[in-house]
Amino acid sequence: xxxxxxxxxxxxxxxxxxxxxxxxxxxxxxxxxxxxxxxxxxxxxxxxxxxxxxxxxxxxxxxxxxxxxxxxxxxxxxxxxxxxxxxxxxxxxxxxxxxxxxxxxxxxxxxxxxxxxxxxxxxxxxxxxxxxxxxxxxxxxxxxxxxxxxxxxxxxxxxxxxxxxxxxxxxxxxxxxxxxxxxxxxxxxxxxxxxxxxxxxxxxxxxxxxxxxxxxxxxxxxxxxxxxxxxxxxxxxxxxxxxxxxxxxxxxxxxxxxxxxxxxxxxxxxxxxxxxxxxxxxxxxxxxxxxxxxxxxxxxxxxxxxxxxxxxxxxxxxxxxxxxxxxxxxxxxxxxxxxxxxxxxxxxxxxxxxxxxxxxxxxxxxxxxxxxxxxxxxxxxxxxxxxxxxxxxxxxxxxxxxxxxxxxxxxxxxxxxxxxxxxxxxxxxxxxxxxxxxxxxxxxxxxxxxxxxxxxxxxxxxxxxxxxxx
Amino acid sequence: xxxxxxxxxxxxxxxxxxxxxxxxxxxxxxxxxxxxxxxxxxxxxxxxxxxxxxxxxxxxxxxxxxxxxxxxxxxxxxxxxxxxxxxxxxxxxxxxxxxxxxxxxxxxxxxxxxxxxxxxxxxxxxxxxxxxxxxxxxxxxxxxxxxxxxxxxxxxxxxxxxxxxxxxxxxxxxxxxxxxxxxxxxxxxxxxxxxxxxxxxxxxxxxxxxxxxxxxxxxxxxxxxxxxxxxxxxxxxxxxxxxxxxxxxxxxxxxxxxxxxxxxxxxxxxxxxxxxxxxxxxxxxxxxxxxxxxxxxxxxxxxxxxxxxxxxxxxxxxxxxxxxxxxxxxxxxxxxxxxxxxxxxxxxxxxxxxxxxxxxxxxxxxxxxxxxxxxxxxxxxxxxxxxxxxxxxxxxxxxxxxxxxxxxxxxxxxxxxxxxxxxxxxxxxxxxxxxxxxxxxxxxxxxxxxxxxxxxxxxxxxxxxxxxxx
Numbered sequence: 001x002x003x004x005x006x007x008x009x010x011x012x013x014x015x016x017x018x019x020x021x022x023x024x025x026x027x028x029x030x031x032x033x034x035x036x037x038x039x040x041x042x043x044x045x046x047x048x049x050x051x052x053x054x055x056x057x058x059x060x061x062x063x064x065x066x067x068x069x070x071x072x073x074x075x076x077x078x079x080x081x082x083x084x085x086x087x088x089x090x091x092x093x094x095x096x097x098x099x100x101x102x103x104x105x106x107x108x109x110x111x112x113x114x115x116x117x118x119x120x121x122x123x124x125x126x127x128x129x130x131x132x133x134x135x136x137x138x139x140x141x142x143x144x145x146x147x148x149x150x151x152x153x154x155x156x157x158x159x160x161x162x163x164x165x166x167x168x169x170x171x172x173x174x175x176x177x178x179x180x181x182x183x184x185x186x187x188x189x190x191x192x193x194x195x196x197x198x199x200x201x202x203x204x205x206x207x208x209x210x211x212x213x214x215x216x217x218x219x220x221x222x223x224x225x226x227x228x229x230x231x232x233x234x235x236x237x238x239x240x241x242x243x244x245x246x247x248x249x250x251x252x253x254x255x256x257x258x259x260x261x262x263x264x265x266x267x268x269x270x271x272x273x274x275x276x277x278x279x280x281x282x283x284x285x286x287x288x289x290x291x292x293x294x295x296x297x298x299x300x301x302x303x304x305x306x307x308x309x310x311x312x313x314x315x316x317x318x319x320x321x322x323x324x325x326x327x328x329x330x331x332x333x334x335x336x337x338x339x340x341x342x343x344x345x346x347x348x349x350x351x352x353x354x355x356x357x358x359x360x361x362x363x364x365x366x367x368x369x370x371x372x373x374x375x376x377x378x379x380x381x382x383x384x385x386x387x388x389x390x391x392x393x394x395x396x397x398x399x400x401x402x403x404x405x406x407x408x409x410x411x412x413x414x415x416x417x418x419x420x421x422x423x424x425x426x427x428x429x430x431x432x433x434x435x436x437x438x439x440x441x442x443x444x445x446x447x448x449x450x451x452x453x454x455x456x457x458x459x460x461x462x463x464x465x466x467x468x469x470x
Numbered sequence: 471x472x473x474x475x476x477x478x479x480x481x482x483x484x485x486x487x488x489x490x491x492x493x494x495x496x497x498x499x500x501x502x503x504x505x506x507x508x509x510x511x512x513x514x515x516x517x518x519x520x521x522x523x524x525x526x527x528x529x530x531x532x533x534x535x536x537x538x539x540x541x542x543x544x545x546x547x548x549x550x551x552x553x554x555x556x557x558x559x560x561x562x563x564x565x566x567x568x569x570x571x572x573x574x575x576x577x578x579x580x581x582x583x584x585x586x587x588x589x590x591x592x593x594x595x596x597x598x599x600x601x602x603x604x605x606x607x608x609x610x611x612x613x614x615x616x617x618x619x620x621x622x623x624x625x626x627x628x629x630x631x632x633x634x635x636x637x638x639x640x641x642x643x644x645x646x647x648x649x650x651x652x653x654x655x656x657x658x659x660x661x662x663x664x665x666x667x668x669x670x671x672x673x674x675x676x677x678x679x680x681x682x683x684x685x686x687x688x689x690x691x692x693x694x695x696x697x698x699x700x701x702x703x704x705x706x707x708x709x710x711x712x713x714x715x716x717x718x719x720x721x722x723x724x725x726x727x728x729x730x731x732x733x734x735x736x737x738x739x740x741x742x743x744x745x746x747x748x749x750x751x752x753x754x755x756x757x758x759x760x761x762x763x764x765x766x767x768x769x770x771x772x773x774x775x776x777x778x779x780x781x782x783x784x785x786x787x788x789x790x791x792x793x794x795x796x797x798x799x800x801x802x803x804x805x806x807x808x809x810x811x812x813x814x815x816x817x818x819x820x821x822x823x824x825x826x827x828x829x830x831x832x833x834x835x836x837x838x839x840x841x842x843x844x845x846x847x848x849x850x851x852x853x854x855x856x857x858x859x860x861x862x863x864x865x866x867x868x869x870x871x872x873x874x875x876x877x878x879x880x881x882x883x884x885x886x887x888x889x890x891x892x893x894x895x896x897x898x899x900x901x902x903x904x905x906x907x908x909x910x911x912x913x914x915x916x917x918x919x920x921x922x923x924x925x926x927x928x929x930x931x932x933x934x935x936x937x938x939x940x
Contacts, residue, residue: 001780002617005787013571013789021570045568048561058536065797066532068525072542091518096763098515100491101483132602132767135791143642147472168790172613293566295796297602310471317475319483320638321605326765327535327797 007171011164011430012043016414020424035422039454041442042424044218044386046292046356049445054291054352056345060086060334061327064095076344082337086330095326101319103130103300104326107333111300114336119265127303129314130324130332134248134285134299139169141281141301144314145210145242146175155208157198157241159190161389161431161439163218176206181434184391187380188220192231199239211241213263216249216384219431219441221364223258223383229266236278243280248299251289254361255383264304280304286332288386290356298328360386363444363451370452374459376466382444389428389441392462398469410438413465421457477641481634481900482513486884490894505892509924511912512894514688514856516762516826519915524761524822526815530556530804531797534565546814552807556800565796571789573600573770574796577803581770584806589735597773599784600794600802604718604755604769609639611751611771614784615680615712616645625678627668627711629660631859631901631909633688646676651904654861657850658690662701669709681711683733686719686854689901689911691834693728693853699736706748713750718769721759724831725853734774750774756802758856760826768798830856833914833921840922844929846936852914859898859911862932868939880908883935891927 017040024038040048047053059075063083070080089106091097102108108125115123131137146154155178158166170177180198182188190213202208213232215224236243245263253260264282268275285299303311339345364382371379376393394409402412410427418424428439446454487510494508510518517523529545533553540550559576561567572578578595585593601607616624625648628636640647650668652658660683672678683702685694694702706713715733723730734752738745755769773781809815834852841849841860849860864879872882880897888894898909916924 001783002614005614005783008786008790010786010790013792043568045561046566047564048567050562053564053566055538058538061797062532062536062539065535066528068528068544069532069539069542072539072544074538074542090765091515092520094517094523094765096516096523096761096765097518098513098764132795133792139791144472144475165790172787172790291566294568294792295560295564295566297793297795313471313475316478316480317642320478320480320635320642321609322483322603322764323767325602325767325795325798327531328795 004172004174008168009164009171009430010168011426014426014430016411016418016424016426017042019415020418023418023422033422034420038422038424039446039450040424041446041454042426044288044443044445045294046386046445047294049443050447051292051356051445052352053293054349056339056349057291057293057331057334059345061330064090064330065327067093078339078343078345082334086333090326095330097326099323099326099329101321101323102128102315103324104329104333107329110333110337115264115302119262119268121265121268123302127306128300129303129318130298130300130329132299132324132328133287133294133297134246134283135165136297136324137283137299137301138165138244138246140314140317141244142169142173142175142210144310144317146173148207151205151207153206154210155202155206156210156212157195157202157208158212159214159217161219161428161433162212163214163246164430166212167432176202178202178206178208179432182217182220182222184380184434184437187383188217188222188389190224190228190232192235195232195235209240209242210244211236212244212246214246215263216252216260218246218249218385219387219389221380221382221385221387221389223253223255223260226261226266229261229263230270233263233267233270233274233278237274243278245280245282247282248285248288249385250284251357252360252386253384254364255381258383260384264302267304277305279306281306286328286335289335290353291331291335292356293328293331296328296331297325298332300332359448360444363448366448366451367444367455370455370459374462377459377462386443386445387441388444389431389439392438392440393466394438395466395469398465401469410440413438414440416465417458417461421461423454423458423461425458474642474644478638479634479641479900480638481896484896484900486881486888486894486896487512489885490888493888493892503892504890508892508894509916509920510894511916511924512896514758514913514915515764516856516915517764519913520917521762521826521915522822523763524819526809526819527761527763527801527804529815531800534560534800535797537563548809548813548815552804556803560796565800567796569793569796569799571791571793572598572785573794574799574803577799580803580807581772585734585772589732589738591735591738593772597776598770599773599788600768600770600799602769602794602798603757603764603767604716604753604771605635606767606794607753607769607771608635608714608716610784610787611714611773612639612643612645612680614780614787616643618677621675621677623676624680625672625676626680626682627665627672627678628682629684629687631689631898631903632682633684633716634900636682637902646672648672648676648678649902652687652690652692654850654904654907657853658687658692658859660694660698660702662705665702665705679710679712680714681706682714682716684716685733686722686730688716688719688855689857689859691850691852691855691857691859693723693725693730696731696736699731699733700740703733703737703740703744703748707744713748715750715752717752718755718758719855720754721827722830722856723854724834725851728853730854734772737774747775749776751776756798756805759805760823761801761805762826763798763801766798766801767795768802770802829918830914833918836918836921837914837925840925840929844932847929847932856913856915857911858914859901859909862908862910863936864908865936865939868935871939880910883908884910886935887928887931891931893924893928893931895928
């Protein structure tokens, strides 16, 4: 068996989730539990938490799958027009044909126009590669970039806490994980001084060549300032690092004063020598934002300033898997080319989109407020994304008992929380944290009333747990 | 850049296809060519060649994507009932939620029942992992199994000619490709003596642990006999090899006297000591067969006798990519749980399925007949799958000229064929062939009249080419 596979860990679907599924099964079989429902706040899965799909996206994709429905009078004309345009761009006019390996040409053009509208700078369809969710694109780019043995192995800089796809992919590819710590005392901000420290240390034992940024932050919920992004770009330029910007939460910004700045836009605005030198890959997805279409597995990467020879190798690499799923490409197209004012679907589309985003903003505030009322729980503002990553104080006796059982202390806490309350959150140790601190990640996605109960129950459980182990 | 990526080659979407796309663009811009249309016979993409989707599959999936349509009277009740059942099995009743990483539980159960009906032996849902097309599952299983450095690197035995996904994945994973040659003189049959030769030779420089079989064969179109499969299983047992059986063309059997026997069925029928020892992974897909739903990227692997600890590592590995695309899982379910006699969709479903399969059987015969009338083209019967892999004689002067241009001789031939006729086929060198022999792979998927013209044009071009270089 491949030893690199053995090293892979992925906490978001790790042992705690396995146990949550078991508990659900037991509940459904009538086994008595101290709760009536398992609430899976472990993963950013909006529809699983009851969020309704955006109607327009589903109409367009259903029409493409079943063109007989194009004659249905109940479906609005703009959805039909989009479906006809997309079908005409599919080989044999069928979503069942393979697309070109980097995605349907038309969709890549629409994505490029979407990026141009967002950033006000040019985007080229040839730089855009559609993918099977952002995860697929992230792993593909990492695969392209890593190499070497021993001290020349590629070092990949990732934030701590991180989204564990990164550590898993680095382990699988036998690259070297280089940690830089986000600053919890400053709302999980990225500090370039810390990047410098991490880089210098890593250079002693590997060849750091890639710098990964997650903005808005997962699991931190932090939104980076324009100044911070400028600093990171200058740092990458000076140190000749390839920038990977995970920007899948770009639509999820809640905090007053926070705004999303794409790395590409800031890079272009910085101008030479940065704009035409720094190599950047930016990732986006239909799984998050207001659409939450995780099940479709669709996303894209835009590469900027990539060496043309390397880009050609990238094109070759994606061709081996033939193409990203076409239904997902279709939904992505509807996301980047949404209904316009005056079109029949516009009002409903905007209303559905706003309802999702304003509910999320409300839940972000609620999460922070309730947690910060609880002694021993410290929660930074959820400025964006879909998660809160609170620090929890755990009594020394709990830490000892966890260690005696061979568990990380926050895993011990989360497992007990799950067994007693049915609440499933992921221990901070699965994302990385400073030695001696303990956290958990939870999504803010449950419906408001359920979220409120969850936050209160969790706070109460923490108080009880603290008392029990003090 | 990753040197393993540089080594990857994938002929099915290689330079010849790039040129075909350029020619298509030039044609559409009015550049005069000696042909009016590029015919892409390079890839098994049924819908791109005009095959119509099976209505029932598309109705079920469109309903799942857009449940508002459940009230449409024009859609039959059995499609609605399937959609309701599938939606109930999706988290939040939405195809936009992540499924469990190995796939929706209900779909895995339906796949297990499908396998039981096919083989008459038990199948367990826990042994079934849904995937993003069969390619994804094949690469995942290979990734799980390969390891080592130097002489202990894992050797993976593959047929020559092979489907180049295998060579590409082996290169990417830095494993060792171990070639065994299929017997062109005997209809591309697999000969266990040749397996023995290849294994003995490979053991001198690597550790062969995996044996890949493609049945029905891609690119050969060969269908293995039951006896051959028994022999291969016994060989794998004796030599402690993990069997990977690529059975994605199991519905595509055309030749009189040929039948599909799954490796699992034969393994179970052999009984002990084979049945409970030989480790097997069998792959299937919705991209081929009568459905041809390549764009959905959906398939599965069933693992048999896999070490439970390794299976757990497999479960972990697939969790990192979260889940296979849900729309594809839905179509897969409709394929393995088709309309039954008496249900409203039954007649139409069977008629559409039979129409596709009988047209393919007709085209398989046609291909063989026309090619074998051409001097210098030798074509084995297309017993199954979707391809013909004829051997072509090339005059020595053509071989010299190709080599002078740094091209494989069959690439030289195929490129000239494309430029003069617009016919795009893939050179045999992309699949592997015995030294000094030349082939190409073409699909038999174009509509009958177009296929007939294509076969005649190709034969005529070969005659002209032979004359020109003699």
